[in-house]
Amino acid sequence: MKKFMFIAASAIIIVLISLQFFRPEISHPPVTGDLQAPTNVKAILVRACYDCHSNQTNLRWYDQVQPVYWQVAEHVRQGRKGLNFSNWDKLSPMDRKGKLWEAVNQIEQGAMPIKSYAFVHTDAKVSKQDLEVLKNYLIGMVHETPDDTAKIHARNKQLQAKTNQTQQNLPESLNGITYIPDYNNWQVISTSDRFDNGTMRVIYGNDVAVKAVKEHHINPWPNGTIFAKAAWDKLEDKQGNVTTGAFKQVEFMIKDNVKYRTTNGWGFARFKTPKLKPYGKDGMFTTECINCHKPMKDNDFVFTFPIKN
Amino acid sequence: MKVIFKILLASLAIFSGCKPSPGADVLINQKASLPESFKLSELHQKVITSFINNRKHTTSILYGNNQAYAAANGGTSIRSSGQSFTLVTWQQQDDAHWFGARIPGDLISAETLHLADSCSRIIYHYQKFKGKELAKLADTTGNAARVKFILSQQASIMP
Structure with a gap:
């Protein structure tokens, strides 16, 4: 037995030394x-x-x-x-x-x-x-400016563009997720006042998500769950009333633990501005999503605390 | 041998940050949740807009049925019978998951507004519900101003 231990220990030491090279x-x-x-x-x-x-x-x-x-x-x-x-x-x-x-x-x-x-x-x-x-x-570093003319202008520009906007094909994100126009028919599961970057957000959940919240089955969220998070500029007036300004983006998280296995079971997509420009340079933009969501690994990578309606 | 095994197990626990996953009771925003009796999700109203009051630290969502949504998004102020609105307001709280965000906290109120026709005139049925249980409020003081306020909200820009 002793001899065996000696040989094993020597082998480990030799391997460790060679590894140094x-x-x-x-x-x-x-x-x-x-x-x-x-x-x-x-x-x-x-x-x-x-x-x-x-x-x-x-x-x-x-x-x-x-x-x-x-x-x-x-x-x-x-x-x-x-x-x-x-x-x-x-x-x-x-x-x-x-x-x-x-x-x-x-x-x-x-x-x-x-x-x-x-x-x-x-x-x-x-x-x-x-x-x-x-x-x-x-x-x-947070500076909230009341009556921010640049933000008011950005909103007005989007409003004007909206009237002559024509229906186009649904855009697709660089990891192959098609924009889901139906999200504004979904229920709200929370809102978020992001004073870190001057935006305000509404987080929508599809029927699967809303049912999961009602039944308390949200860790992990069931397959088929979809969240949509829409973001706008915060427009503040002198009385402290903050309304939605220019539309910044909508982000989707789609749960499918087989299809999106490599991205922690979630398909991520982000479409910017009312023109719905897919975010990122290539499909690897999801690394950014994963890195940011990593601290939420114990909550199935979801930041939102959902509200029951 | 047993000791080594125990040490290994302990270090594994340290490095993997062994702690149970938080349950739904912790993750669901209970404070901000609406009582089941209010049945907001069954109304299937759409979000017209959301707003914040930075002085009172409140956050609100204005919902509307299809007619109300269409009117608000059409940019017209044409009010017709059948339009229905729901305005939900919460106190804000810090987001425990994101330093830099505020999310809905205690539920403050829900307000409903229905537009109905009577002898070719529009009648505004307004009702306020208050507190965690959204108790119906009998006091009608200030109702007219609230109706005006709800109807004056502009729709958020959506693609």
């Missing part, structure tokens, strides 16, 4: 434009996020031991793809804001930093106080 590359491309933020905010983000979400990856010796190094390299690769603070200049001001709100939400929901990473890199943990600093920074 197989090393994926972690590149350090130039920083084209780093995130600009107040010192205290930036310090937290650098500490908690920059190893994977910037080109300034700082590897400790224990990150470089195989087989851990494989996982580290993959985290860095995926991390930079989703959000890279070193290429901040490549994003529009609106996208920068969107990314920051998403990042802070990922932290608040406990999805980031990744548990296994934070377990080893204890300094990457974001404390309650740190989170408050980040949230206050974001709140400080």
Whole structure:
């Protein structure tokens, strides 16, 4: 028995040593434009996020031991793809804001930093106080302007265009989901006042969804469930009344755990403006959807708290 | 051996974040839900528009039957008998799933408005229901202003 243990242990050591020679590359491309933020905010983000979400990856010796190094390299690769603070200049001001709100939400929901990473890199943990600093920074960026002429103009333009709009073929998203015009006949399962990006939303559910809410069968949601989330600009007057402005987009989530197996059982689609322009450059836009919905994995990837009607 | 197994199991639990999935009781927005007796979903009305009051921190949805919806979307203010509206208002609450969003919280009221014909005149039947149980309100003070308010709402732009 002892001899067997010795041979087994030696074999494992030999394998581990040989593994050290197989090393994926972690590149350090130039920083084209780093995130600009107040010192205290930036310090937290650098500490908690920059190893994977910037080109300034700082590897400790224990990150470089195989087989851990494989996982580290993959985290860095995926991390930079989703959000890279070193290429901040490549994003529009609106996208920068969107990314920051998403990042802070990922932290608040406990999805980031990744548990296994934070377990080893204890300094990457974001404390309650740190989170408050980040949230206050974001709140400080919210500016709601009453009687915003640009927004009023955008709405009026859409209204004028509506009268001479002709019926066209139903558009299709880049992952092959056809626009569903029927959603405005569905029931409302919630609304959302998105002060982070100045929009307001109505979330509709089809009959399957409404029935599931009534019967409390919503985790997981049954196959056939469809949500439609329509978004408009928020138009505020001087009395604090906020009405819907220009139509921004409608997003669909279609539940089919076989057909949409690779995207967590949901088919995602987004159509922008009243012209219903399919979102994204190619079918891979769903990676964005999945990443953002990941913190909701215990709720079948759904953010909405449905209302019973 | 047993100890190793236990350690492995414990670390697996830590890394997989072993916790039970939240049930429907937690995920359904109970505060904002309408009492079953109100039967809103059985009316099959469509959303005409939604609005928010930033001072009172309330959020509302205005629904209408097909006639009301068509009139509101036609951009005309032609009021005819048969048009039906329902206006539901909630107090807002922070969204526990998204920092940066407010969602419906406590149910404040539901208001219904039916337009009927009587001797070639339009009659406005307005009723307010209040609170979590949407109790019928007998007080009719301010009803005329509410009717005017509901009828003045413009439809949201839909593709």
